[in-house]
Amino acid sequence: MRKRFFVLLAAFGLMTSACTGGGDDGNTPSESPSGPVTLTFWHGYSDAEADSLKALLDEWNAANPDIQVESLYVNNDKALQKLTVALQGGEPPDITYQYGSSLPQLAEAPGLVDLTDWVKEPDVNWEDFIAGARTAATFDGKVLGLPALIDDLAIVYNKTLFDDAGLDYPSDQWTWDDLRAAAKALTNTADKRFGFAYPMDASEDSVWHYDPLLWQLGGSILNEDESQAAFNSPEGVQALEVLTGMAVDDKSVYLDIQNSAYTEIFNSGRIGMLMTGPWDLSSFPDVDYGVEILPGFDGDHQTIAGPDMWCVFDNGGGRKEAALKFLTWLTAPDQIKKEALATGHLPIRLSVAQDTAFLDDFGATFPGIDVFAENLANVVQARPVLAAYPSISEAMGLAIVSAMLGESEPKAALDEAAAQSNDALALGAG
Amino acid sequence: MTRFRRFLVSDHLAGWTFILPSVVLVGLFGLVPIVWGLILSFQKAGLISPEREWVGFENYARILSDPKARQAAVNTISYTVLFVPISILLALFVAHALNRKIALIRFYRLAVFIPVVTSTIATGIMFLWLLDKNFGLANWLLDRIGVGPFGFFEDPHQAMGALVLMTVWGWLGFDTIIYLAALQGVPQELIEAAAIDGASRWSSFWRITWPMLGPATLLLVVWSTISALQLFDEVFFVTKGGPLGRTSVVVFYVYRLAFEQGLGGLSLAGYAAAIAYVLFLVILVLTLAQFWLGRRVIHYQS
Numbered sequence: 001m002r003k004r005f006f007v008l009l010a011a012f013g014l015m016t017s018a019c020t021g022g023g024d025d026g027n028t029p030s031e032s033p034s035g036p037v038t039l040t041f042w043h044g045y046s047d048a049e050a051d052s053l054k055a056l057l058d059e060w061n062a063a064n065p066d067i068q069v070e071s072l073y074v075n076n077d078k079a080l081q082k083l084t085v086a087l088q089g090g091e092p093p094d095i096t097y098q099y100g101s102s103l104p105q106l107a108e109a110p111g112l113v114d115l116t117d118w119v120k121e122p123d124v125n126w127e128d129f130i131a132g133a134r135t136a137a138t139f140d141g142k143v144l145g146l147p148a149l150i151d152d153l154a155i156v157y158n159k160t161l162f163d164d165a166g167l168d169y170p171s172d173q174w175t176w177d178d179l180r181a182a183a184k185a186l187t188n189t190a191d192k193r194f195g196f197a198y199p200m201d202a203s204e205d206s207v208w209h210y211d212p213l214l215w216q217l218g219g220s221i222l223n224e225d226e227s228q229a230a231f232n233s234p235e236g237v238q239a240l241e242v243l244t245g246m247a248v249d250d251k252s253v254y255l256d257i258q259n260s261a262y263t264e265i266f267n268s269g270r271i272g273m274l275m276t277g278p279w280d281l282s283s284f285p286d287v288d289y290g291v292e293i294l295p296g297f298d299g300d301h302q303t304i305a306g307p308d309m310w311c312v313f314d315n316g317g318g319r320k321e322a323a324l325k326f327l328t329w330l331t332a333p334d335q336i337k338k339e340a341l342a343t344g345h346l347p348i349r350l351s352v353a354q355d356t357a358f359l360d361d362f363g364a365t366f367p368g369i370d371v372f373a374e375n376l377a378n379v380v381q382a383r384p385v386l387a388a389y390p391s392i393s394e395a396m397g398l399a400i401v402s403a404m405l406g407e408s409e410p411k412a413a414l415d416e417a418a419a420q421s422n423d424a425l426a427l428g429a430g
Numbered sequence: 431m432t433r434f435r436r437f438l439v440s441d442h443l444a445g446w447t448f449i450l451p452s453v454v455l456v457g458l459f460g461l462v463p464i465v466w467g468l469i470l471s472f473q474k475a476g477l478i479s480p481e482r483e484w485v486g487f488e489n490y491a492r493i494l495s496d497p498k499a500r501q502a503a504v505n506t507i508s509y510t511v512l513f514v515p516i517s518i519l520l521a522l523f524v525a526h527a528l529n530r531k532i533a534l535i536r537f538y539r540l541a542v543f544i545p546v547v548t549s550t551i552a553t554g555i556m557f558l559w560l561l562d563k564n565f566g567l568a569n570w571l572l573d574r575i576g577v578g579p580f581g582f583f584e585d586p587h588q589a590m591g592a593l594v595l596m597t598v599w600g601w602l603g604f605d606t607i608i609y610l611a612a613l614q615g616v617p618q619e620l621i622e623a624a625a626i627d628g629a630s631r632w633s634s635f636w637r638i639t640w641p642m643l644g645p646a647t648l649l650l651v652v653w654s655t656i657s658a659l660q661l662f663d664e665v666f667f668v669t670k671g672g673p674l675g676r677t678s679v680v681v682f683y684v685y686r687l688a689f690e691q692g693l694g695g696l697s698l699a700g701y702a703a704a705i706a707y708v709l710f711l712v713i714l715v716l717t718l719a720q721f722w723l724g725r726r727v728i729h730y731q732s
Contacts, residue, residue, distance in 0.1 A: 081689055105476075200584075254564070257672060257673050
């Protein structure tokens with residue numbers, strides 16, 4: 001309990017520095033690198049990802065004695081908070097990994113480099129980055145980050161459970177009704193076995209699993225000019241009713257309230273199907289799994305992408321130019337292929353994603369990953385990039401979880417969330 | 431001798447030197463942030479953007495119309511109302527049970543205290559496993575006797591109860607040690623005299639022991655109330671405020687506003703600071719009231 005007091009103090013402390021810091025944004029006139037430069041580079045890669053990144057960095061550092069890159073591990077979930085603290089201290093990293101959803105907040109950060117003009121350079125080959133990732137790195141018409149990683153959602157299923165139940169594997173022609181029926185057939189309450197799973201922590205994770213259903217039905221999160229919530233439309237309600245039908249009526253869904261257990265439970269053979277991304281595949285060594293694109297409504301099988309990016313801060317002394325030079329190299333097709341084959345990251349460039357020789361290698365190294373790679377073609381829409389989005393996401397997350405727990409009706413829950421979202425949008429505009 | 435030299439050889443210098451490290455630490459990490467936090471609470475400010483706008487009492491006024499702040503306040507109050515009496519009464523019972531000469535008494539006392547020194551994270555992981563709705567030991571045992579299953583942390587209506595259960599378990603040892611020390615300070619001759627006069631054990635407890643424990647009870651009530659109102663660690667790690675915000679307590683809400691939603695764009699750090707200040711005032715008033723009440727009803731040994 002003593003600890004709690006210090007938490008409060010620490011909170012005060014950080015707010016404090018908020019008042020004092022942030023003055024010096026290193027706006028020294030840019031010059032070309034005169035001596036050797038050492039760049040600070042924050043990333044959140046661990047295990048195989050970290051090994052692959054280190055190999056790439058070693059390669060770069062050996063070939064470029066003038067621009068040395070020093071990497072520092074920063075947990076991705078905490079990258080924005082950590083950056084906030086660094087900004088208060090006036091010492092942001094030269095390059096940092098950030099979630100695409102953090103862009104509106106990042107846009108306000110002093111010293112963040114606007115990449116709009118730079119990405120027009122032929123070396124960068126901007127148009128070759130996957131469209132969804134380019135949109136997500138753009139805020140208010142300005143490019144503020146270079147795409148670093150992209151994921152999409154698909155269905156991962158346990159082949160053994162399907163065989164035991166005598167069911168056909170999911171196909172690319174599936175509708176959500178097919179998925180619901182299969183989930184129900186796979187569920188065995190006495191044996192603690194579930195057909196499907198859903199993240200129920202009411203975070204953005206709860207929201208982006210719902211978005212594809214909404215979009216497939218023709219609905220959207222916000223209206224055309226992004227001034228009003230639109231997810232409480234009949235399409236939005238219908239999308240949520242698919243999920244509540246499974247969770248409340250069929251009880252065929254493992255509801256992961258803390259959003260921390262579903263991978264282990266899937267790996268222990270107690271969940272039939274997951275809607276998830278390629279990052280989870282390495283957590284399933286004990287399951288003979290298959291991957292299929294999302295079920296659809298009326299033949300629309302679109303999915304959602306979660307792009308992350310590299311952001312650059314101008315710390316003067318030619319460091320910005322050095323950082324951009326390094327990033328150009330890091331995101332070039334050769335490096336992307338190496339990284340993908342070592343880690344299972346989906347290729348962020350179209351030219352790589354369409355390279356059949358590469359895809360064969362990729363699918364052989366990571367079974368099922370080629371489905372995720374091809375599924376990038378099903379990414380049609382992106383979530384709104386707005387300052388008010390975290391509030392909208394929170395309201396939607398609570399509505400989805402509340403309805404799926406059977407605590408409220410889908411329509412009423414979405415209406416309430418829409419009202420809260422409209423408040424947040426009004427606040428952002430004012 | 432000049433005044434300065436007189437100061438150098440006096441006790442003042444030695445005294446100040448001894449407390450200097452504490453003064454610097456408390457000043458730097460206590461007083462300065464408290465003052466800056468107060469200033470921040472009158473500003474519209476985020477943590478990323480350096481822009482600051484003076485808004486007077488707007489942040490404070492906003493608390494009244496914020497349903498999530500109201501929810502956090504209600505959650506905090508219900509937690510405190512449950513946690514304080516349950517933990518104190520249970521500690522009194524356990525301390526009484528441990529205040530006797532039986533075999534292995536040191537082991538029992540140690541066992542009761544161990545949860546206090548166990549990290550919150552370890553406690554949290556253990557309870558998440560024990561109370562898991564589908565695979566937890568608690569539901570397995572309850573199923574043997576034909577009850578449940580309970581959702582515990584996963585059920586919006588039970589999560590607060592599970593949180594109280596977990597924190598009472600975690601802090602029972604601390605309250606017990608305080609009561610155990612106080613119980614050993616109760617003069618045995620009073621108990622014996624009462625027994626000779628024919629008092630039952632029950633009435634000698636309520637008429638002699640309980641009043642003699644007054645100062646310890648006051649300490650525990652004040653301490654537990656403050657801690658309960660500042661609950662954070664367990665919520666942050668175990669429930670993250672959910673499900674459906676039913677365990678979102680005030681300090682957790684402040685954290686979320688300032689460090690998750692309030693980063694930059696929405697400029698909520700000032701608002702968060704205002705809520706933190708209101709909580710500070712509530713705790714201050716409540717503590718003063720408890721001491722005032724305590725002085726009137728508590729019997730201090732002369």
